[in-house]
Amino acid sequence: MSEATGSAFAILDGVRVLDLSRIIAGPYAAQMLTDFGAEVIKVERPGIGDDARQYGRGIAGGRPVSPAFGALNAGKRSVCLDLRSEEDRAILFQLVDSADVLIQNFRPGLAEKLGIDAETLRTRNPKLVYCTVSGFGETGPLRMRTAVDAVGQAYGGLMGINGEDGRPPARVPVPIADLASGLNATIAILAALLRRAKTGRGATVGVSLLESVVGLMSHHITETLITKVPMRRMGSRTRVGVPNQAFQTSDGWVMLSATNDSMWRVCAGALGNAALADDPRFRTQAARAEHEDECADEVEKLTSALSTTEVLERLEVVNVPCxxxxxxxxxxxxxxxxxxxxxxxxxxxxxxxxVVAGHFRLDGERSRPGRVPELGEHTGEVLARLEPDRGVVRS
Known part of the structure; x- marks a missing residue:
């Protein structure tokens, strides 16, 4: 039973999730299901565990910790199984028989090789929601290619438009391909569980880094196809509204978004040059887009003469987002x-x-993480529940 039981986040209480995934995308999806009250059993390799246990180590309380692992695995139960072992796969099959959801992000072809692919496991448990998180999807010429977050950002076109114009492409430091895939997986799993409640049928869910990044790029892709104008790297700018970027102040930087004509007019006045709004180059959104660099130069002349606090105070009074x-x-x-x-x-x-708590509130309540498990900490407990007479204790 989840530690969230009894709170607004006990929605998935009684739902058992097998998290066979590692690093970020799959564990992030499983973590959100944990937040909603599901019991998540994290199946890890004996002696090694999730690779993220070794990532980005810091020191807390005199002992090494992995922020990446801690942020994505709190409240889960860790069970060690060697899935190359026939005996341990038999144990996994028993877990599958009572599971509602399974999440895996094995390298392409490995699940089939081990006999724990969706077709095989859903034959045992037709109500199982089986989710695969892959790099490039499960069909097409790249289906057998592995990927990590940066590869997803690059192939999906995101890295090519990120960064400053005239400079090399830049990776989004937040692993956005992984996290978007985790979000998409969670949404699809919840939808599949809702459908199962109505029909009794499980589902096979497929999510990939490529599909997730292309999804994030959707309006840029549509705009490029319609306008035939390639996107360039724009730094803090966007193609939605001008001015809409970061501007230097006398002591720092401010993000300013005056994205329509009325907002631009009050913005110019608040910054000390109302006449800018009547300049033919800047009077309309279309004109400002045509003269974007000139508009940015004029705005920065105003912001650079003011402190960050002064700019924010002036813009907040006239409700310009900043x-x-x-x-x-x-x-x-x-x-x-x-x-x-x-x-x-x-x-x-x-x-x-x-740590950062839950990213949203439900009935005014925010989910709180549970303990981060030691590697294999719950192996004996979980196996004992499967075979109470066997008395198995493993680590």
Whole structure:
């Protein structure tokens, strides 16, 4: 039973999820199901576990921790099974028989080789929702190619438009291909569970890094196909509204988005040069788009003469969307983050570490992570529930 039981997040209480995935995309999907109250059993390799256990290690409470693993696996139960072993695969089959969801992101072809592919397992358990997270999808000429987040960003076109014009392409530092795939997997799994409640049928869910990135790029793709104008790298700018980018101030940077004509007019006035709004080059959105660089230069002349605080105060009064460019350290000191209750702590195998809490609220409540499990910590407990007479204790 999930640690979320009894809260607004007990929606999936009684739902058992087998998380055979590793690193980010699959574990992120399973983590969100944990947040909704599902029991998530994380199946890991004996002695090694999820690769993310070794990533980006820091020191907390005098012991090494992996922020990447901790953020995506809190509240799960860790079970060690060697899926190359016939005996351990037999144990997995028993787990599958009582599972509602299985998530895996094995390299292409491995699930079939091990006999734990969707077709095989859904023969045993027709109600199973089986989710595969892959690099390039399960059909097509690239179906057997492996991928990681950066490959998804590159092949999906995102890296090609990210960064500053005239400079090399830049990867989005947040692993957006992985995280978007995890979100898509969660949405599809929840939809499949809802359909199963109506029909009794399970489902086979397919999500890939490529499909997820292309999905994020959808309106840029449609615009490019319609206008025949290739997208260029635009830094903090977008193709939606001008001015809409980061501008330098006397002591930092401000993101400013005056994306329609009325907003632009009050923006120019608030920054100290109302006449800019009547300049023929800038009077309409179409004109500003045609003279985007000139418009940006004129705006930055105004913002650079003011402090970040002054720019924000002036724009907030006239309801022009704006924000300072905060560092992570500044963000963590921000009163809005505190008011939202976005930060909490979790038990990372005996060490208390700061983490971001659930990303949304339900009935005013925000989910809280559970403990991060030691590798194989729950193997004996879970196997004992399967075979109470066997008394199996493994680690």
């Amino acid at each position: 924000a300072p460019l905060l560092t992570i350290e500044e963000l963590m000191r921000d009163p809005q983050i505190e008011a939202l209750g976005l930060m909490t702590t979790e038990d990372y195998m005996g060490v208390t570490v700061p």
